[in-house]
Amino acid sequence: MKNWWRNVGPGVLVSAAFIGPGTVTVCTLAGVNYGYELLWALLLSVLACIVLQEMSARLGIISQKGLSDSIREEIKNPILRILSVVLVLSAIVVGNAAYEAGNITGAVLGVTAVAAPLEIPVGAFQLNLWSVFIGAVAFAILALGNYKALEKIFTGLVIMMSLSFLITAFLVKPNFSEILKGLFIPSTGSAGLLTVMALVGTTVVPYNLFLHASLVSEKWKDPSQLNIARKELVTAILLGGAVSMAIVVCAAAPAFTNKVTSASDLAVGLQPLFGRFATWFIAVGLLAAGITSSITAPLAAAYVVKGCFGWEKGLKSFKFKAVWAVILWVGVFLSSLRLKPIEVIQFAQVANALLLPVIAIFLFWIVNRRAVMGKHCNSLFQNITGLMVIGITIFLGARSIYTVLQ
Incomplete structure (x- = not known):
């Protein structure tokens, strides 16, 4: 257990993100509306997520570089290099700003x-002071720079949320035959493609590919530790996936009879376990989940910019801090606008799902370069699974863009 605890870190941060x-929110809406x-x-x-994040972890440990560093260094043509760097920077900055909001x-x-809500009029819109407060908390934690402590905090939060939702999923007495049917027989039913994209976007987050490569390169320095990183990653992602599915199961319970519009509505699925304390539990859970995710998104953006521009210094440098601060406060500003909360969250998930194919293609190309990966470049099986994942993401992304335009 002591060795396991010492090796926990990057994979859990991916799950926490x-x-x-x-x-x-997205899983609850999926469960309420589509069972x-x-x-x-x-x-x-x-x-x-496992296929792509394993490539990212392998790249970080073997090359001891982040994904954006590798893209900048491996594209030799100056014009293509500039175009690629601009594309990556644009994708991550836009995606992370939406995700941060x-x-x-x-x-x-x-x-x-x-x-009670706290809002004050500022020009043509109302400024949500709670958004500013959350942003200030995330800013303070990032400014401290104690990421080892954050790893342990995130681990505790993930375990707490996991146990709560998994236990609740059993207590609501779901129909297990229907669950198996929903797991293994693909069908959109009455659901729209954007809902499917949102579910994909809530798990496979593009910025995690950059964040994971950078974090594992700091935690593990020897290629012999690759198996440890894989085990930690697979365990963390499977647990995160189980939590997402448990939320859908909870939301599909008969207790959800009305449209979900607020956190108090999300708490209904937890009432069998926590009774009248359900609202407090989901409130604390959403607050904790929001803060942890609010930290990882700006942090990933800072790593991307650092790699794209070849900055030597990272966590403690002013430029690095300036990047995550900008992403954080852009998220605060967008969150403060008078938009429906669930629409903002769903938009963030769809935006990330649309960015995924672009980032996945870059990653796939890098981990197939023997000059970078040596004997650890993709095997035939890894290439087949990687191409399948990229093909699916391209198809879903193209279809969702078409749906939006229609």
Whole structure:
């Protein structure tokens, strides 16, 4: 147990990033509106997440570089290099700003479930002071720079949320035959493609590919530790996927009869386990999930910018801090606008799912370069699974863009 605890870190941070308010909200909406029909989409996204994050972890340990560093160094043509760097920077900055707004909005949902809203007029819109408060908390934690402590905090939060939702999923007495059908028989039923994309986006988060490679390169220095990293990663992602599915199962319970519009509605599925304390539990859970995700999104963006521009210094440098601060406060600003919280969170998930194919293609190309990976470049099986994942993400992304345009 002591050795296991010492090796916990990057994989749990990946899970903590996608078990955020977006996961709780999108999975709850899927369960309320479509029952168990879309569990297959979550299963698919968990498998895709393992395939892509394993490549990212392998790249970080073997090359001791982040994904953006590798892209900048391995593209030799100056024009293609500039275009690729601009594309990556644009994708991550836009995606993380949207995702950050969803994270902070989700945390605000948790606060306002048990506290009164705090808004003041600023020009043509109302400024949500709770969004500013959440942003300030995330800023303070990032400014401290004690990431080893954060790893342990995130681990505790993930374990707490996991046990709560998994136990609750059993207590609501679900129909297990329907669950198996939903897991293994793909069907969108009455659900739209954007809902499927949101479920994929809530698990396979593009910025996690950059964050994971950078974190494992700091934690593990020897290629012999690759198996440890894989075990930690697979365990963490499977647990995160199980939590996402448990939330869908909870939301599919008969107790959900009305449209989910707030954190207090999300608490209904927890009432069999926590009774009248359900609202408090989901409020604390959403707040914690929102803060942890609000930390990982700006941190990943800072690692991306660092790699793209070849900065030597990282966590403690002013430029690195300036990047995550900008992403954080852009998220605070977007969260403060008078938009429906659930729409902001769903938009963030769809935006990330649309960015995924672009980032996945870059990663796939890098881990197939023997000059970078040596004997640890992709095997035939890894290439086949990787191409399948990329093909699925391209298809879903193209179809969802077409749907939006229509």
